[in-house]
């Protein structure tokens with residue numbers, strides 16, 4: 001496994017700990033080596049020492065001498081400039097050395113943990129050096145990190161450049177959301193159970209909500225974030241993965257092609273945005289100063305590397321419509337933002353209200369809709385919210401919240417979330433990765449929003465306080481459809497708006 005960007009944050013915090021976890025779980029072959037590549041000059045020995053420091057800082061499990069000794073002697077290092085052909089000649093020699101010393105037999109996974117400007121450079125150079133060539137049983141694969149392109153034209157151009165050196169099946173475009181157990185479980189939940197699929201459609205579902213809220217601001221990433229913004233950073237990748245898995249038809253198998261085909265159909269079924277639709281169905285926001293967990297935090301425009309008059313959005317909410325037989329008329333509302341009230345990634349499937357007639361002559365004022373709430377993180381689990389009769393002579397209904405928590409049922413093994421993804425690359429299974437046409441279909445959906453926002457600067461930024469649930473316009477987006485966002489801090493499926501005390505007690 002060759003890691004480009006071996007000195008970077010991703011390698012330290014996630015890749016090395018994830019590969020070590022695979023080693024501890026005995027999921028790596030004996031014939032294995034890691035080759036770190038980056039600009040800093042280290043010897044193999046120095047890089048091994050650095051890796052030892054890293055693992056003690058970032059491991060998610062206890063580092064045991066025996067397994068670390070096995071691991072560390074398989075680490076090599078090559079220094080150089082990614083643009084320089086000599087680097088790839090040196091890399092070839094080092095790969096020859098690993099073949100001799102670790103019997104790696106010529107299979108090679110190149111992991112591009114670099115800044116995105118190097119993706120085309122490294123792929124082209126690997127191609128010219130003959131390093132992407134597969135012969136006989138020997139495979140060569142390339143993992144490409146996010147962001148894949150900056151907009152539709154750049155994603156198409158990147159796919160084209162990659163296609164000149166690699167076949168599609170050699171390319172693994174990573175979206176780390178697919179490494180999350182709870183995201184992978186969406187398919188199991190829908191398709192391994194008989195009771196959900198029959199009601200998973202426009203006849204029974206009123207609407208779907210996806211919330212990805214973070215309490216963190218941009219931290220030290222202002223330089224990157226100023227060129228990205230919440231829409232690019234979260235929507236065409238992480239959030240569209242969640243939506244496609246929730247909305248797709250059952251694939252004919254778990255084969256990558258079958259799953260990707262169904263996901264792509266969903267992306268193509270999203271109603272294209274006209275500029276008028278962008279005005280009506282997309283909301284952008286930027287955080288001002290505020291309070292999070294009792295601490296004052298600065299406005300986005302006061303963060304490091306951010307322009308004082310920045311137009312970058314740190315929040316986005318969108319209402320999407322899918323033009324297909326299963327979902328026609330069922331809105332999918334999504335929202336994501338930095339510096340929001342709570343950390344939560346949550347999918348809510350809200351069902352239609354049952355007819356009220358039966359309860360007309362009782363003290364029940366209103367029937368609450370049923371909900372399935374999929375908590376992707378934190379508090380990973382699934383909840384089903386329904387109504388039950390409160391015992392007693394008067395007809396009263398109370399909200400029941402039936403929950404399944406992963407940690408309670410299956411225990412928890414602290415992982416980085418990259419283990420499954422790296423393992424799948426080594427096994428050659430691309431199911432949890434994005435195919436070229438999926439990436440382009442995703443950018444096709446968001447491109448009109450990017451264009452419309454670029455053409456009309458936001459004159460109300462900052463328009464939400466840090467620690468809040470985003471701009472007022474995001475609440476209006478649902479309110480005008482007679483709906484409201486579910487408050488992710490509410491465990492019982494009821495809205496905060498009606499007051500916490502009212503939520504606890506039966507209506």
Ligand code: BG6
Nearest residue numbers: 146176177214233234238345377
């Ligand atoms: C990254 C984004 O892809 O995903 C970050 O660039 C974001 O801005 C992160 O914070 C969220 O990932 P997670 O796993 O913490 O939900």
